[in-house]
Amino acid sequence: MSSGRAKKKPTKSEPRSRAESSAETREALIRAGIELFASEGLDAPSLDAICARAGKTRGAFYVHFPDRDAFLAAVMERVGLPFLDVVLGSDDTPPTLTTVVQRFLVAVASGEYPLTAKDGVRPHQLLDACARSEPVRARYVALIESSIARLAAIVARGQDEKTLRDDVRPEDAAAILLAAVVGAQTLMELRASVDLGPAAAAMLAMLRRHPGPQE
Known part of the structure; x- marks a missing residue:
């Protein structure tokens, strides 16, 4: 039925x-x-x-x-941008410079930093690829310039909040910080016995604002 x-x-x-x-x-x-x-x-x-x-x-x-170089540049961007977002945060939740440095050190120690990860791409391999390929070099430089701009915004915010010294241009401080990161990559690849923690603390101390006697 x-x-x-x-x-x-x-x-x-x-x-x-x-x-x-x-x-x-x-x-x-x-x-x-x-x-x-x-x-x-x-x-x-x-x-x-x-x-x-x-x-x-x-x-x-x-x-x-169109070719292997364009593919490599796309892979580089896919790996680099999410890492930068983790370390540098976003405009909605801007971190302090101290937080940025701590996130970087944690990423290095945990193997999450792309250029120091175990069995990952080594810094010299990336530089070799940049020397051979203009598209790869241009994409890497774009990531560096983006990082400097985002770091500069974080430094400027710290200066406005009077936690960082204001006698240094934010862009210059950001360039020095990124140069230190590139140097750290080289030291780690060479397996040099350098403790990045105290070195990072010293750099933060140099950028930190110390109130004068009238404050």
Whole structure:
């Protein structure tokens, strides 16, 4: 006996749009690049190996990236920008300079810092890639300049709050801080016996504002 209810016909899942499929392909290729560059270095993985890891074809690769250098630059940005967001925070929740330095030291100690992670890309490999490729160099410089600008804003905020000395331009202080980071990368790659914690504390002490006798 019929219950009177119409049976629902099974519905097929909606096919992904072309844009969604394209985004998934690009993401798979970048993930494959991150994994292979970290484990094998920047030069060793071939395009065939990258495409095989991603489960995509060479044709799909060239739809998204004109060449290997453009791909490497995209991978660099994907790794670098999220890390910078973690360390430097956002405009909604701006950190103090002390917090930024502490986050950097924690990232280094935990292996989360991209250029000092175990079995990851080494600083000299990145510099070699920059020397060979203008697109890679330009993308790396863009990340550096963005970092300096964001650090300068943090320093300026500290000066406004009278926690940092105001006789140094924020942009100059930010450039010195970033130069110290690049130097720290080199020291760590050389396995030099330098304790970054006290060195970072000394740099913060030099930038910290000390009230004068009239305050």
